[in-house]
Amino acid sequence: MSQATVLIVDDEADIRELVGITCARMDVKVRSAGDLATAARLLEQQPFALCLTDMRLPDGDGTDLVRLITERYPATPVAMLTAYGSMDTAVAAMKAGAFDFLSKPLDLQVLRDLIASALRLRVVGEPDDDSGLLGCSAQMQEIRRLISRLARSQAPVFINGESGTGKELAARQIHDQGPRAGRPFVAINCGAIPADLVESELFGHRKGSFTGAVSDKPGLFQAAHGGTLFLDEIADLPLLMQVKLLRAVQQKHVRPIGSEREVPADARIISASHCDLKAEVERGTFREDLYYRINVIQLDLPPLRERPEDIPILARHVLGRISADSGAGPAPRTLSPEALAALQGYPFPGNVRELENILERATALCDRPVLQPDDLGLPAAPAADTTAAAEAITPDSTTPDAAAPAATPPDPALRALAEQPLEDALGEIEKQAILRALDATRWNRTAAAKRLGMTVRSLRYRLSKLGLDRPEP
Known part of the structure; x- marks a missing residue:
């Protein structure tokens, strides 16, 4: 592969020089421009592995350059340089199509990580068709296309969907198809961590910082450094932790409990919830500023009941996996037309996860090669509350003894x-x-x-x- 070239667009000569020195040490060429017009001419002359542009330029706005590159040179990732604390600017840039952002003054380690991520985009392969996000419905086809686009960005993604729709699977696909593939993918269910342990789990702690801290422990942000951190059920985070998470997302640094120094935490944030986060913001249980930071791009996963045409494909895949896992040979169970029709008519409150459970139970309890409707154990009606x-x-405590029914043996x-x-x-x-x-x-x-x-x-x-x-x- 030919030597990569980075385009740096900034009217400050010292910034251009700093980026140039960093790129040279990474064996990367640099071309620079001090304004939009010069940048546009350079883009016409050759392809670039990455463009770094300042927000404020003498002849325009850096966001205009982001839009230009996104429209005319989609293979070139572009990152925005923003003033310290200007997260609104960074969010706007990523919504316009920016690959990532860097805050000034530049952190050299964060700069190197960003350049390395952009260079890995050049070697990312085509997505695997057997990704697990299966389905022929228009909804699933659009989701797969959107995931391919999201994978090329480093923007925070929020995945919304009911329980069992495959939110973690979608997050893994965004990770696996992007430049961070091969780096850690760390998933955590925020609702499963006791409130008093959330900070330690996310940011780590130092030995002796609290009772039970017998050694240094890195947090999940550090474990996901260079990769992706998936925060499932993020709406369950306590409000105090939401404040600290917001800082970590903005600054790309975390401070372990008991430490006086921050450490870099270059992890792409993908979050998910089955809740309506906007409604949680209105109720005051979720911070509005954090909502806008993590929800730069939203991916909505449809419930299974809205795409019954996908059930045959999903069922074949699940039955094949069950057969392979059990070592039963190359001939997995199949569904009779009546059983398939029963599945397509069932509302699936538990979505794809429930479909998997139904088929696993049916194959475990039935010896027939072709599953029938009775083998599925589908409830005929919702269970009573x-x-x-x-x-x-329960007898009414106010009912007189005389009116009580005749006693029965306990x-x-x-x-x-x-x-x-x-x-x-x-x-x-x-x-x-x-x-x-x-x-x-x-x-x-x-x-x-x-x-x-x-x-x-x-x-x-x-x-x-x-x-x-x-x-x-």
Whole structure:
């Protein structure tokens, strides 16, 4: 491959010189321009591996150059140089198509990382057709096209979609198709971390900084350095941590707990939530400034019920994977036309994850090579609410004894509960209520928590306390 060339556009000679020295040490050529007109002429003369442009130029706005390059030279990534703290400018540039941004005064390590990321774009291969984001629907075709475009940018992406729609899979595809492929992809569910441990998990800590900190520990930002950090269920972050996350996104540095120095954290941020973040902002549970920083580009994943034409493709893929994982040979199970029609008529509240669970259960319990509708175990109607069921079987305390129905022998299970200590008995009742809600929602924890009238965080805590915690299907 020929030696790469970077175009630097800035009216400050010392900035052009600094970038030139940095590029020379990376074996990269540099051409420079002090204004838009000169930059436009250079772009016509040769291709560039990267363009770095200042926001304020003598004859115009750097965002105009971003738009010009995006329209005429789409193979050339362009990064914006902004004044310290001018994140609104950086966000506007990335919305216009900028690859990334750098704040002045320039951090040389961040500059080198950015140049290296841009150079890796030249060797990124074509996306894998078997990406897992399968489907022939117009929605999925458009999502795959959008992911290919997002992969070439370093702009923060927010993925919105119901539980089970494949948000982490989409984030991985953005990472794998971009210049950070081969670097770490670190995923974390923000709702699964206890509130008092979030800062340590994200930013790390120093030995002795708090009780239990027996050694230095790098955070997830450091673990994802050079790669991508995927923050799932970001709406569950406490407000105090949202402030610190905002600074980390803006400055690309983090300060571990107990440290007096910040460390570079060059991680592309991709976040996701099943919640409407805009509504959370209006309710005051999510910071508006953080919302605009992480939601530079939004990717909406449709629920499975809106694209039933994709179910045959997804089902074949899942059945093939189940067969391969079980070592059953090259002939995976198939679906009868009636079973396929039943799946296409089912609303799938748990989306693709629920489809996988249904097919895994069916193949485990059925010996036939062709699955029939009865093998799928699809519910005929929504399960009754556990609260209503409890009210239906609980006697009204105000009913006079004379009006009470005739006594019946106590259920053995209830008798066993009555013989336990009160705390144990209540724990067993709680356990059974949680299990019923999880079974009714096919272990969709978000739906089960809503059914039980609690937050997802509270449900996860109770599952752990009762020894029921397990990886989500």
